[in-house]
Amino acid sequence: MKPLTNSFRDKLQFLNEAGELIQDLPRHLKVNRLVDFYQTLVMIRLFDKKAVALQRTGQIGTYASCLGQEAVSTGIGFAMQSTDVLANYYRDHGAQYLRGVKLHQMLQYWGGDERGNVFEGDAKEDLPNCVPIATQITHAAGIASAFKLRHQKRAVVATSGEGATSRGDFYEALNLAGVWQLPLVMVVNNNHWAISVPRELQTASPNIAAKGQAVGIEGILVDGNDIIAVQTAVHHALEKAHSGKGATLIEAETYRLCDHTTADDATRYRDANEVNQAWEKEPIKRLQTFLHHQGLWSPNQETEWVQHCQQHIENEVEQYLNMPPQEPGDFFDYLYEELPYAYQQQRDQFIAKAGGVQHGH
Numbered sequence: 001m002k003p004l005t006n007s008f009r010d011k012l013q014f015l016n017e018a019g020e021l022i023q024d025l026p027r028h029l030k031v032n033r034l035v036d037f038y039q040t041l042v043m044i045r046l047f048d049k050k051a052v053a054l055q056r057t058g059q060i061g062t063y064a065s066c067l068g069q070e071a072v073s074t075g076i077g078f079a080m081q082s083t084d085v086l087a088n089y090y091r092d093h094g095a096q097y098l099r100g101v102k103l104h105q106m107l108q109y110w111g112g113d114e115r116g117n118v119f120e121g122d123a124k125e126d127l128p129n130c131v132p133i134a135t136q137i138t139h140a141a142g143i144a145s146a147f148k149l150r151h152q153k154r155a156v157v158a159t160s161g162e163g164a165t166s167r168g169d170f171y172e173a174l175n176l177a178g179v180w181q182l183p184l185v186m187v188v189n190n191n192h193w194a195i196s197v198p199r200e201l202q203t204a205s206p207n208i209a210a211k212g213q214a215v216g217i218e219g220i221l222v223d224g225n226d227i228i229a230v231q232t233a234v235h236h237a238l239e240k241a242h243s244g245k246g247a248t249l250i251e252a253e254t255y256r257l258c259d260h261t262t263a264d265d266a267t268r269y270r271d272a273n274e275v276n277q278a279w280e281k282e283p284i285k286r287l288q289t290f291l292h293h294q295g296l297w298s299p300n301q302e303t304e305w306v307q308h309c310q311q312h313i314e315n316e317v318e319q320y321l322n323m324p325p326q327e328p329g330d331f332f333d334y335l336y337e338e339l340p341y342a343y344q345q346q347r348d349q350f351i352a353k354a355g356g357v358q359h360g361h
Contacts, residue, residue, distance in 0.1 A: 003218055003220075004218075004220050004232070004233060004236045009206065009207070009210075009221065010221070011221045011222065011223055011253070012220060012221065012222040012223065012229045012232065012233055013222070013223040013226050013229050014026075014226055014228040014229050014232070015223075015226045015227075015228055015229070015286055015287065015290055016226075016286070017225075017280060017281050017286055018286070018289070019285070019286040019287070019288070019289025019290040019292075019293065020290070021290065025228065026228075026232045026235075028232075028235060029228065029231070029232070031294060031296070032296065034228070034287065034290070034291060034296070035291065035296055035297065036078075037074065037075075037078060037227050037228075037231070037287065038284070038287050038288060038291055038297065039305055040074050040077075040078075040094065040097070040098065041070050041071065041074055041094070041227065041283060041284050041287065042284065042305060042306065042309060043097070043309045043312070043313075044066065044070045044073075044074060044093055044094045044097060045067070045070055045284060046306070046309045046310060046313055047093065047097075047103055047106075047309075047313050047316075048065050048066055048067055048070075048093065049067075050313050050317065051063050051065070051106070051107065051110065052065055052258075052262060054107065054317070055110070055262045056262070059111070059321065060107055060110040060111040060112075061110055061111060061112050062110075062261050062262050062263045063110045063261060063262045064090045064091050064260070064261045064262075065091075065258035065259070065261070065262070066091045066092075066093050066094070066258075067256075067257045067258035068191075068225075068254060068255050068256060068257030068258065068278065068279075068282050068283070069091060069189055069191055069224065069254045069255070069256060069257075069283075070093075070094055070283055070284065071224060071225055071226065071227035071230055071252075071254065071283035071284075072094075072159075072187070072189045072224045072230055072252040072254055073088075073091065073092040073093060073094035073095040073096075073159070073189075074094030074095065074098065074227060074230075075094075075227045075228075075229075075230025075231040075233075075234060075252075076092070076094070076095045076157055076159065076187055076230065076231075076234050077094055077095035077096075077097065077098030077099060078098060078227075078231045079230075079231045079232075079234035079235040079238060080095070080098075080099065080122075080157055080234070080238065081238065081242075082122040083152075083153075083154045084154055084155050084156065084157060084238065085125050085126055085127070085140075085143055085154070085155075085156045085157070086099060086123065086126040086127065086156075086157050086159075087126070087127045087130070087136045087137070087139055087140035087143065087156055087157070087158040087159070088126070088127065088129060088130065088136070088157075088158075088159045089129065089130050089131075089133075089136060089159050089160050089161065089164070090129045090130065090131050091159075091161065091189060092129075092159050093106060095157075095159075096123065096126075099119075099121065099122040099123040099126060100119065100120060100121025100122050100123045101119055101123050102316065102319075103312075103313060103316035103317075104316040104317070104319040104320040104323075105117075105118075105119070107316070107317065107320040108320060108323065109128070109129060111320065113323070113326055114326070114330070115323075115326065117129070127139060127140075133160075133163060133164050133167055133169075134160055134164035134165075134167035134168075134169035134170045135169055136158060136159075136160070137158045137160060137164070137169050137170055137173040137174075137186065138169050138172060138173045140156045140157075140158035140173065140184055140186075141156075141173040141174075141176050141177055141182060141184060143156045144156045144177065144182040144183050144184040144241075144247075145176075145180065145182060147183050148180070148181075148182060148183060153242045153243075154183065154242070155183040155184065155185060155238050155241035155242055156183065156184050156185070157185045157187060157234065157238070158173075158184065158185070158186050158187070159186075159187045159188075159189065160186075160187075160188055160189070161188070161189050161190075161191060161194060162188055162189070162190040162191070162192070162194060162199055162202065162208055162251075163194025163195070163197065163202065164188070165188060165202070165203065165208055165211060166194075166202050166203065171211075171214075171215070173186075174186060174211070174212070174215045174217065174247065174249065175214075175215045177215070177217060177246070177247035178215035178216040178217045178246070178247060179215075179216075181244070181245075181246040181247070182241075182246065182247050183241035183242065183244075183246075183247070184241065184247040184248075185234060185237040185238060185241060185247065185248050185250065186247065186248070186249045186250065187230075187234065187250045187252060188208050188249070188250065188251045188252065189224065189252055189254060190207075190208055190224065190251050190252060190253045190254065191224075191254050191255055191256035192253075192254075192255055192256065193256050193260065193266070193270065195260045195264065196260075196264075196266075196268070196269040196270075207221055207251055207253075208221075208249075208251040209221040209249060209250070209251040211249060212248075212249035217246060217247045217248060217249055218237075218240075218246075218247075218248045218249070219248075219249045219250075219251070220233045220236075220237070220248060220249070220250045220251070221251050221253065222250060222251065222252050222253070223252075223253060224251075224252030224253045224254030224283075225253075225254050225255075225281050225282060225283040225286065226283065226286070227283055227287060230250075230252050233250050233252075234250065236248075237250060254283070255275075255278035255281065255282075257275060257278060257279065257282065288302075328350055328351045328354040329347055329350075329351055331347075331350065332346070332347040332350070333347075
């Protein structure tokens with residue numbers, strides 16, 4: 001299978017900042033499909049806005065926004081097959097949503113309720129959100145190894161921010177994927193800021209995609225604000241993986257228009273002009289402009305879709321807020337196969353203090 005681009009220095013792009021198509025659509029995509037892309041992007045952005053509001057009012061815990069980066073995760077979700085596995089980090093709401101994770105489940109997770117990690121549908125074998133940096137990549141390599149040993153035409157998509165590429169887990173997993181030709185697709189969301197550390201202070205390599213050279217796998221640099229480019233790169237990488245052609249490293253270059261999380265204040269370390277310039281490149285407006293010019297989307301459709309999204313999100317929020325609380329004993333019951341004697345009294349005291357009665361025990 002031929003490489004997708006001539007080198008990792010050639011950024012893959014189909015839709016430029018002005019919403020203009022600069023090359024033909026890839027053969028696997030029909031123009032009408034882009035309406036689905038756009039609608040999902042809008043749904044995720046509106047959900048993201050609501051989640052931040054819920055955190056500010058104390059209804060969920062610390063939350064990691066994906067503002068400005070929606071095309072990366074959503075493009076991944078549209079490229080994956082139902083039999084693939086997602087090993088994601090904490091900013092992949094779009095891919096999770098497309099794989100069947102309900103919005104109220106995402107709120108459960110960010111609200112501190114582990115039941116939000118019990119997935120169904122395509123996501124039933126996906127890993128839960130990974131907050132420790134880069135540890136999910138080694139897990140992904142292990143799952144990909146199992147797929148290869150079983151001769152299954154399945155692949156694992158692992159995601160991270162560019163900050164994770166400074167961790168040993170990243171290199172160890174990709175080195176293994178290169179040596180063993182594993183069906184692993186690594187997508188790095190390069191949003192230029194690892195909390196307060198800019199990308200240029202993290203690595204001297206020309207870009208993140210170049211790191212694929214060190215481990216002998218294809219590295220692809222894409223415009224992470226162009227959902228067509230992201231979906232195409234991941235589609236290409238998964239075709240390779242499914243056909244036994246090994247791993248791929250994809251760098252999706254975008255920008256974090258938000259704080260790192262709701263516990264962060266990016267104004268302390270980031271220039272406002274830089275953020276304003278990044279808003280000119282964001283993914284949703286450019287796709288909307290293209291669809292308008294193609295006659296595939298109208299202001300009336302926009303109004304109707306936004307209203308639909310807002311109603312759906314409110315319904316999901318209500319479902320989250322009205323869910324019965326977790327059983328207090330769950331904090332202890334899933335730590336050990338058999339709870340040690342020393343913890344049994346603590347468990348009983350905790351349940352009593354919580355004012356609840358543990359059911360089913």
